[in-house]
Amino acid sequence: MLVGLLAALLFLQQSQVDVALDPGHSTADVGASGGGLHEYQLTLDLAERVKARLQAAHLTVRMTREDDRPLTPLANPGATDDIAAEQAARIAAGGPARIFISLHFNGGPTSLHGTETYFNPARADDTGDTDQVLATALQHNVIDALQSEVGYASLDRGVKSDLTAGKPYGHFFSLQGPEPSALVENLFLSNPTEAALLHDGATLDALADGCTQGVLEYFATRD
Numbered sequence: 001m002l003v004g005l006l007a008a009l010l011f012l013q014q015s016q017v018d019v020a021l022d023p024g025h026s027t028a029d030v031g032a033s034g035g036g037l038h039e040y041q042l043t044l045d046l047a048e049r050v051k052a053r054l055q056a057a058h059l060t061v062r063m064t065r066e067d068d069r070p071l072t073p074l075a076n077p078g079a080t081d082d083i084a085a086e087q088a089a090r091i092a093a094g095g096p097a098r099i100f101i102s103l104h105f106n107g108g109p110t111s112l113h114g115t116e117t118y119f120n121p122a123r124a125d126d127t128g129d130t131d132q133v134l135a136t137a138l139q140h141n142v143i144d145a146l147q148s149e150v151g152y153a154s155l156d157r158g159v160k161s162d163l164t165a166g167k168p169y170g171h172f173f174s175l176q177g178p179e180p181s182a183l184v185e186n187l188f189l190s191n192p193t194e195a196a197l198l199h200d201g202a203t204l205d206a207l208a209d210g211c212t213q214g215v216l217e218y219f220a221t222r223d
């Protein structure tokens with residue numbers, strides 16, 4: 001409750017930025033892992049690379065976290081209430097912004113691979129197709145950059161409604177904020193080929209370039 005109030009105050013006091021970047025997970029909910037890499041560390045590394053590129057393109061950026069710690073106690077990272085509180089705090093910490101992008105790496109059976117991007121089709125009544133347009137721009141630019149920069153043909157797993165992820169609580173909490181938003185699952189850390197690629201900084205640079213291009217493409221359709 002107190003955390004929620006503080007987050008709401010923080011949201012009101014911050015100036016608007018163009019892009020809120022949310023590096024998924026933290027030391028409390030580490031996310032996927034593979035090849036000695038952990039999702040919470042890789043998402044922060046990627047977010048910092050995206051931030052530098054967006055700023056070079058004269059856009060303003062705010063990160064929801066600048067270190068590995070969660071924003072809330074997150075005592076039980078599997079509990080719906082704890083997940084909801086952490087994600088609400090992230091939205092508050094990132095905003096206000098024109099768009100909110102959450103960066104993740106996927107996990108699952110080792111055979112699964114590729115890139116997918118989620119959006120919440122029910123985020124707001126007046127959303128129109130903004131969130132889907134943003135998700136689509138991110139998805140195809142990330143895949144294009146992997147191909148052109150590191151020669152990796154990432155499987156296009158598509159732009160998906162967050163309900164298709166089958167979370168027990170329904171829509172992703174991170175996609176319920178006031179801004180158009182999308183969540184990119186860049187590659188699978190659980191897939192040995194993709195985990196090996198992610199040891200190479202060139203792959204993270206390609207992902208960062210793709211994400212940046214996606215943002216620029218989205219803003220070009222909206223301005």
Ligand SMILES: [Zn+2]
Nearest residue numbers: 024031104105
């Ligand atoms: Zn994740």
